[in-house]
Amino acid sequence: MPEVAANATDAVLAEWLVAESAEVTVGDALATVETDKALVDVEADADGVVLKVLVAAGTRVEVGSPIAVLGAAGEEYDPSLVEAPTTAPPATNGATRVFASPLARKLAKDGGLAIEDLVGTGPRGRILRRDVDKALASPVVEEGAGTPSPVVEEGAGTPPSVVEEGALAPVSKPPSAEGAVPHTRRRRAIASRLTESKQTAPHFYARATVRADALVALRAEINAGEVKVSLNDLVVKAVAAAHRAVPEMNVVWMPDAVRTFDTVDVAVAVATDRGLVTPVLRDVTALPVSTVAERVRDLAGRARDGRLRQDELEGGTISVTNLGMYGVEEFAAIINPPHAAILAVGAVRDEPVVEDGAVVPGRLMTVTLSVDHRPVDGVVAARWLAVLKDLLEHPVRILA
Template structure:
């Protein structure tokens, strides 16, 4: 039986989202839990999964459209279901006139307005083609001299794309832009020569294997240089800016700092990696994440968040890890770290970070927790203070491990040390609680065998 698929509420408090790409074409069947479409939120690309097997009877939203949560985006049918009068079905479902329920002008993946084009029409039925046409940006259309040539037919009987028009999925267009490619130079293998992600990947792979002289970009001639370049905000960059500005404005930050001796921690890491024999690779940051969870168990007054009516205390230690991506900062959350082994943490954190950089995190992986761990030690940063990631109550900034003189048994000896700075929201957490928590964390890192208990 036909039913309407509506834009899900993929992000907390969100009223709209961008439908980035259809993953199942019209008239194509799908299985339960198959991804039907990709939706872009402020934090990630989220797949919309099918609740049961069926067939896509009609898509109602063009890729790239910004859509209200709850608005119709497609009509789905049961397995093998066919509809003779699609227009009548749409009227019956109340979506006959809602072919594009957008809330704003169509925008690209960098949140920039793009030119609209009408969908191609099948000359036989007069209906729109199943594959929605992505638009070509105004600057990429070159004027042609002389009269336009007649439209030629493609191998499948449908008209070939008109000259100057290039069809591409939003994801392919984004990858091409980030790589410095123009979409017009990429041969498309999709329907009506639409450029897909695999086409962009193929071009990038060929350039990586080509000689440097062939792949080196040619400097443009005659283009005035104003001395700067404007990089448009991504949706994620804009969201991060708004969130952190709100944090500094509304959350009264205070900071506690300490220096930890990590000689034993480094020795434990080396021993663990030797024992695991390449199965997973334990990093210093993995051990810090585990220690943060155990410190939460010992000082639960820091495992809290602020609400308008109460201080909410969490029963499990869910730890967010800051990950830098091309689109901006993302903080996926690792669940119940206190009850995970160190090897489990070491396997889960890189996997989360990898999917964060690809924009493939699930929405639930971006929510929850009360503290974030952010580490700039790999860049040689010795100490820094971070802005709290709302609604968390704290963020731990981890610096680089460095060799310094330390006092041991009354003598000055070389030692490995690491600086930690805890930024805390003073609304739910008092200074003495933060000090107790940091002391517990220091003890765990300086006597790290307890991380394995």
């Protein structure tokens, strides 16, 4: 089991892509492994034959433990030469293996359900996401009871216990109004990274208010045709252009040096049911805005389905996070390590503005830049933000 995510101690072997006795070559995908943020394919590092699969799909395995044995054609598997993998037992029901998709297993675990208790509606009874969703939405019925127990909404606490007629109710404190939602692996990972960021990266903040009239008009003009873009797509393009104009911002802090980059890779924050992820869009300055929009939609869709590759979550020097669609006018975000900065984008709002000495209606948007002060000085961030503001207020330059 490889360490597909930094500092990971274990991972779930989600699916085998080859069978025993199959011939493989270097680079062939052998299995899919589930990390906190993505599904990652494990590739063969040598030509050979799959002599033995040691771990069943759906099993959590410690990093470094063997998951399969590869050998030469004609070679036989010798169990005495292989250390037993360190695993949690695969989900089973008696002696029968339970077939379930990796996503269904994760959702069941996060929802506190035993996968072997679910009824699958997929091929060969395979448990799918819809089966988990149905189980989570169903009221809980105690074994042998004629009526269902009350359904407890998330955060509503635990219902009082059922007391048999004539029995004395135990003296106890009233049920708490607060519930407890167990941490998922992804939520723990997010918490760990953001805590690390605030503890190790000295944040400072710079804010600008942008006249967004031209930006909104440009988007409407583009969307009048076949190409559809969002305001955030245009912001991502502007961020990349600002990095090109102020290359001192296109850096990350390393233990022994400040690393610089020739291309501009921008991460885009995507909210999913299982937490926030930040897939990275590569070489944004070389892409037309239509391609940026298409790739952002693809990354966001696969992020919500849990199908991002690990390499799509790595790299970049800055993230863009946008809460404007929720009506949030202004906020400051925590830097996503090892990035040097993150740009928080607020909603476009109608406000009176002064123009040539007269008060006129205008459309304003607030952007807040959070910066790691280790690799980036305040004057560099100020120059960058001035360039970004100018690009957003003259957005035709973004398309150049």
